[in-house]
Amino acid sequence: MAETKTVVGVPVSSPWGGGGSPFAINSKKFGMWLFIVSDTLTFSALLLAYSYSRLANPNWPRPFEIYPAIAKSTSMTLILLASSLTMVLGVSAAHRNDRAKTVRWLLLTALGGVAFTVLHLTEWFKLFGEGYTPWSTPQGVPLFGATFFGITGLHMTHVSIGVIYLIIMSIGYGKGKFTSDDVEVSGLYWHFVDLVWMFVFPMIYLMSVSLTG
Amino acid sequence: MSAHGSSSEVHAVGSTRLFVMVWVWLAVITFIELFLAYERLRPDLMLTLLVILSLVKSALIVSYFMHLKYEKIGLALLLIPAAIFCICMIIIFFMPDGARLLQMRLTP
Numbered sequence: 667m668a669e670t671k672t673v674v675g676v677p678v679s680s681p682w683g684g685g686g687s688p689f690a691i692n693s694k695k696f697g698m699w700l701f702i703v704s705d706t707l708t709f710s711a712l713l714l715a716y717s718y719s720r721l722a723n724p725n726w727p728r729p730f731e732i733y734p735a736i737a738k739s740t741s742m743t744l745i746l747l748a749s750s751l752t753m754v755l756g757v758s759a760a761h762r763n764d765r766a767k768t769v770r771w772l773l774l775t776a777l778g779g780v781a782f783t784v785l786h787l788t789e790w791f792k793l794f795g796e797g798y799t800p801w802s803t804p805q806g807v808p809l810f811g812a813t814f815f816g817i818t819g820l821h822m823t824h825v826s827i828g829v830i831y832l833i834i835m836s837i838g839y840g841k842g843k844f845t846s847d848d849v850e851v852s853g854l855y856w857h858f859v860d861l862v863w864m865f866v867f868p869m870i871y872l873m874s875v876s877l878t879g
Numbered sequence: 880m881s882a883h884g885s886s887s888e889v890h891a892v893g894s895t896r897l898f899v900m901v902w903v904w905l906a907v908i909t910f911i912e913l914f915l916a917y918e919r920l921r922p923d924l925m926l927t928l929l930v931i932l933s934l935v936k937s938a939l940i941v942s943y944f945m946h947l948k949y950e951k952i953g954l955a956l957l958l959i960p961a962a963i964f965c966i967c968m969i970i971i972f973f974m975p976d977g978a979r980l981l982q983m984r985l986t987p
Contacts, residue, residue, distance in 0.1 A: 688953060689950065690950075696954075703962050710969055717973075718976070721980055740909065740910075743909050747902060750940065754893070754943075857944045860944075864940070865933050865937070873925060875916045
């Protein structure tokens with residue numbers, strides 16, 4: 667191993683010599699990946715706790731009718747997927763150094779996040795009106811309210827933080843304060859938020875589709 | 880190496896067409912899931928199918944949108960087994976007791 671190699675611009679004499687980047691990515695991106703893995707475990711634990719409570723309760727509520735609740739959550743899923751697509755196009759535009767297009771794609775992505783949150787909140791308020799709150803349900807199963815609002819609330823918090831992150835990123839990148847690598851890191855976060863919903867939507871909404879409606 | 884040097888190889892992978900195709904597949908799988916809900920399958924069968932479809936969706940998102948397919952293989956080998964191991968540990972802690980509770984209420 668005498669030959670000198672360069673890993674992300676840093677010359678290293680040996681793979682064990684230090685000063686290299688073993689995954690050939692910058693440290694911000696690596697940090698975001700580590701955060702994503704730990705956040706995956708947070709949501710896994712919550713979804714498994716939800717499943718456990720559900721197994722343990724004989725009269726678990728199934729409040730979601732195909733129309734409007736499931737139709738609405740499906741359209742929320744498609745909005746989030748579409749915002750992931752605009753995000754990925756924003757990242758490609760950033761790598762082509764097309765600043766104007768990147769800013770436009772990022773703002774469109776943030777708009778998708780806002781649309782998702784607004785739809786989700788109308789869904790929440792409808793459930794509040796039907797007597798579902800974080801501490802009670804009409805069926806007398808408070809665990810449903812606690813887990814449902816806990817999980818979807820934490821996800822909504824992630825979406826809201828993502829929207830703020832993307833707006834800051836679009837302003838900063840437009841001004842030339844951030845690089846295309848920073849845009850890519852914000853993209854990782856946004857796709858992760860989308861990924862979590864790909865489990866929340868089937869496990870909470872589709873598994874609890876009303877048997878009558 | 881210039882500031883944009885590290886991203887020069889990114890151009891080569893992931894065209895707009897590829898991303899749109901991945902998105903179309905994700906939407907198609909979402910509609911398959913919706914169809915399953917419409918059919919009101921048995922909960923155990925439904926859960927199995929939904930988890931499999933969701934894992935396919937997440938694999939698509941992680942590989943193409945999150946670009947993991949095009950990173951060094953070491954990154955995926957570091958992150959994914961660690962996450963799977965920890966999730967299995969949570970399942971081992973929760974689920975035997977969950978199955979016992981289910982059994983108790985099915986056989987009064």
